[in-house]
Amino acid sequence: MRGGHTLVQAGRAGRADRPFVRLTRPAFRAGEAAGVVVPWEEAPGPGGSVMFEGIRPRGRLPMFLTGLGLLGIGGCAALTLKQPETAPQPLPTIDRPAQSSKAPARPDGSSLTDAQAQAALLGQSDLGAPWTATRGAATWRDGMLKASTSAGECQKLLDALYSDQLLGGPARVAVGLDDADTDAQLRYQIGARRPSDVDAALNWLRTMPVNCARFDAVTPQNLQENIQVSELALPEVGDARQGLHITVSATTEDDQDVRLTLDVATVRVGSDAFAFTNGGLGDVPNDATQAAVQVGALRLAEVRRQGRADV
Numbered sequence: 001m002r003g004g005h006t007l008v009q010a011g012r013a014g015r016a017d018r019p020f021v022r023l024t025r026p027a028f029r030a031g032e033a034a035g036v037v038v039p040w041e042e043a044p045g046p047g048g049s050v051m052f053e054g055i056r057p058r059g060r061l062p063m064f065l066t067g068l069g070l071l072g073i074g075g076c077a078a079l080t081l082k083q084p085e086t087a088p089q090p091l092p093t094i095d096r097p098a099q100s101s102k103a104p105a106r107p108d109g110s111s112l113t114d115a116q117a118q119a120a121l122l123g124q125s126d127l128g129a130p131w132t133a134t135r136g137a138a139t140w141r142d143g144m145l146k147a148s149t150s151a152g153e154c155q156k157l158l159d160a161l162y163s164d165q166l167l168g169g170p171a172r173v174a175v176g177l178d179d180a181d182t183d184a185q186l187r188y189q190i191g192a193r194r195p196s197d198v199d200a201a202l203n204w205l206r207t208m209p210v211n212c213a214r215f216d217a218v219t220p221q222n223l224q225e226n227i228q229v230s231e232l233a234l235p236e237v238g239d240a241r242q243g244l245h246i247t248v249s250a251t252t253e254d255d256q257d258v259r260l261t262l263d264v265a266t267v268r269v270g271s272d273a274f275a276f277t278n279g280g281l282g283d284v285p286n287d288a289t290q291a292a293v294q295v296g297a298l299r300l301a302e303v304r305r306q307g308r309a310d311v
Contacts, residue, residue, distance in 0.1 A: 110172070110192070110272050111304060117190045120274070120303045121175045126295050127288060131186060134176030138185040140281060144248050144260045147225055151215035157208055157229070158217060161246070166266050166275040167191040168201040184280030188292065190300070191273040198240075198273040202266055205242045217248075225250045235290060237297035238267040243289075263289040269300045 112120065124131055145162040149155050160166050164174070164187055171189035178185050191198060209231045217225045225248050232243030248260040263278040263286065274296050278289045 111270070112190075112272055114173075116303050116306075117173050117272075120190055120272075120296075120300045121173060122177075122188045122292060122296055122299065123175065124177065126299075127177065127186070127291060130179045130181060131177040131288075132180065134178045134185065135180075138178075138183060138279065140183070140260050140279070143221070144219065144223070144225065144250065144258075147217040147219045147223075149215055149217040149227075151217075152211065153204075153207075154212040154215045154217075154227070157212055158227075161262065161264070161277075164189065164275075164277065166201070166205070166264055166277070167193050167273055168197055169193050171275075179280070182280055182282070184278070184284055186288065186292065187275075187277040187279075188296065189275050191275060193273065195268060195271045195273075198266075198268045202240050202242045202268065205244060205266060208244055223250050223252065232263055232265065232289075234265055234267070235294045235297075237294055238269040238301075241265065241267040241293075243293075265289065265293045267293060267297050269297055270304055272300055272304060274300060 110117070124133065141162065145158065147158055147162075149158060160168075164171065167189075169192060172192035174187065174189035176185060176187050193201070208229045212227070212229045214226070214228050217227055219225065227249075228247050230245045232245040234241050234243040243263070243265045246262040246264065248262075249257070250259075251257055258281065260279065260281055261284045263284055265276045267274055267276075276289070276292050276296060278284045278292070
């Protein structure tokens with residue numbers, strides 16, 4: 001007991017190097033607190049004097065001091081500790097749990113929630129007439145895209161076109177639109193692939209106009225097809241993109257010539273990507289392809305931006 005105060009060294013018994021002591025008083029006045037933890041250097045010595053070798057904040061201050069109103073400009077006075085005039089005033093630090101609405105990390109690296117991915121899809125209002133909600137897979141998909149070939153990697157291309165997996169895997173979300181007058185069909189999907197996997201798929205698609213410029217295939221109905229693949233120019237949108245123009249020509253058993261045309265596009269925007277297919281018998285409107293790619297990239301970029309702003 002010194003000057004009415006009891007000094008108790010914190011930590012295990014016998015340790016003289018612990019930096020904190022607990023100061024308790026039998027009674028205290030308004031503005032003072034019992035059980036205040038102070039640095040060892042500031043502990044009152046004999047006669048109530050203060051021992052210090054320099055007062056400085058160490059680590060984070062106990063949060064209960066803030067709640068008691070003992071910190072601020074007059075915080076040292078409230079603790080009844082004498083300090084030099086040049087001593088820095090430590091600022092209170094309040095730890096708060098981070099508030100975040102960010103979606104949990106997905107295995108594919110996407111930053112989008114399921115709702116955001118759905119919002120990034122195109123709809124009827126984006127492309128206007130004559131496009132309407134799809135009535136199902138077009139008949140030419142089974143009739144002409146389900147085919148086999150012995151021409152190297154060209155079988156992989158046919159499989160990707162038939163299964164609608166131009167990004168190398170199933171879609172995360174997808175939408176279809178039909179032109180009932182021409183049997184044309186649009187397919188737009190948001191991928192579920194890592195950016196590195198998307199880039200690998202784009203690099204592979206870039207080789208198709210060379211490796212599969214022209215090849216033959218046959219359908220299960222023994223329809224002999226001649227397929228041609230060429231480059232399709234796309235708007236300069238997104239971080240990476242690739243377009244292909246594909247025609248599938250055949251002659252039926254009753255000597256009718258048929259031709260299926262496909263414009264396909266794949267675009268990566270940041271860590272997300274979309275694929276688009278515009279297919280139909282005869283020619284397909286290139287303006288629909290160009291508009292879908294441009295609007296789709298802008299839509300995806302905006303959804304990603306809003307997603308980051310909400311975090």
